Amino acid sequence: MTNLTHIESDLAHFYSAISNCTQALSDDPDVLALLLEDKRSDQTKRAYATDVRLFFGVFNLEPTKENILAFLKLPQHQALQVVLKFKAELRREQKAEATINRRLSAIKSLAKMGRKLGICSFTLEDVDCEKVVQYRDTTGIDVKTFASILAQCDRADIVGKRNYALLRLLWGNALRRTEVVNLSVSDFDPNSKTLKIYGKGKGNQQETIDLGESTVTAIVDYLNSRPNITPNSPLFVSVDNWKAGNRLSGDGVFKILDKLCKAAGITKQMSPHRIRHSAITAALDSTGGNVRKVQKLSRHSKIETLMRYDDNRQRVQGEMTDLLDNLV
Numbered sequence: 001m002t003n004l005t006h007i008e009s010d011l012a013h014f015y016s017a018i019s020n021c022t023q024a025l026s027d028d029p030d031v032l033a034l035l036l037e038d039k040r041s042d043q044t045k046r047a048y049a050t051d052v053r054l055f056f057g058v059f060n061l062e063p064t065k066e067n068i069l070a071f072l073k074l075p076q077h078q079a080l081q082v083v084l085k086f087k088a089e090l091r092r093e094q095k096a097e098a099t100i101n102r103r104l105s106a107i108k109s110l111a112k113m114g115r116k117l118g119i120c121s122f123t124l125e126d127v128d129c130e131k132v133v134q135y136r137d138t139t140g141i142d143v144k145t146f147a148s149i150l151a152q153c154d155r156a157d158i159v160g161k162r163n164y165a166l167l168r169l170l171w172g173n174a175l176r177r178t179e180v181v182n183l184s185v186s187d188f189d190p191n192s193k194t195l196k197i198y199g200k201g202k203g204n205q206q207e208t209i210d211l212g213e214s215t216v217t218a219i220v221d222y223l224n225s226r227p228n229i230t231p232n233s234p235l236f237v238s239v240d241n242w243k244a245g246n247r248l249s250g251d252g253v254f255k256i257l258d259k260l261c262k263a264a265g266i267t268k269q270m271s272p273h274r275i276r277h278s279a280i281t282a283a284l285d286s287t288g289g290n291v292r293k294v295q296k297l298s299r300h301s302k303i304e305t306l307m308r309y310d311d312n313r314q315r316v317q318g319e320m321t322d323l324l325d326n327l328v
Contacts, residue, residue: 028069028119030065031065031068031069031110031119032052032063032065034113035109035113036048047102048106048110051102051105051106052068052110054103055086055106055107056071058086058089059082068110069119072111072114072119073119073120073121075121075122076122079111080122080127083107083127086104086107087100087104087127097131098130100129100130101129101130104124104127104129105129108127111123140270140277140278140279140281141266141268141270141275141278145264145266146171148264148265148266149167149257149261149264150164151264152260152263153167155221158222158226158239159239161225162222162236162237162239163256163260164218165219165222166180166236166256167260167275168212168215168218169215169218169219170276170279171275171278171279172212172214172215172279173195173209173211173215173279174276174279174280174283174297174298175197176273176276177250177253177254178250179198180235180236180253181234181236181249181250181252182198183195183234183235183236184232184233184234184235185229185230185232185233185235186231186232187206187235188219188235190216190219190220193213193216194209194210195209195211196208196209197209219235234246234248236248236253238252250272253272254271254272257270257272280294280298280306280309281312281313283297283298284306284309284310285313291306291307291310294309
């Protein structure tokens, strides 16, 4: 982190505002607390709290209520200087572009909340984010390899039944890990062969998706092996001695997949999201690159995202490179 002695004099007003905080500031709201309360995801809350702490840490300060209020009451040009110094420090630390953008987003959200509350008069719209190329690597595994992972599930016991149903769902519907772990038994309807999920960025709005016959059969078989389930029970639960019956965590899903992949002899690092990538790519292969249809499966809001999958699937850049190589 940058020492105070290395902060240029144009930031002096920031420290002056901090040191001159009066009792009047205590009458203002706790902006950070209100910002975190406004977020649905616990993961987002933790990330924002960490990013705000790191922002003030660059200037050897703690993110106390008084320090945050002093920052939010800075004039426009001085607030920009402070945030740009923070961005420059992240670059000096060689943070990834996505990491820089996430941390800047937290500070921008803090300022936005301050404006809503009538405390902050500046905007950080002039602080540009880093350019990030999304989905540079959409590679996963092919259908045959995924089948070998499924084969590792011993469906003679509840562990194997759960893992098989879980993998079927991840593959057949290209679900995200968080979408799977948030499911309850009542979200699954075997008669209509549907599942209600909370999609990414949908908040409390559920969407209904259709399930394949094999996935429905696998989930029913798994649920029939579980005792004492109710409609409010988690759909996927831990079955170990320590956490038996508790909702399966995202980390738990990752560990299950990692163990099965190693048992299948797969050396490539796999994750639930890689299974999603694999399913989307397999769907594009099977439909001859019909991105409109596959968009319904992936639930990506932008068709451009699917085009990146399709380009990677067809190895377009490699094809052009081979063409140029053969010209000379």
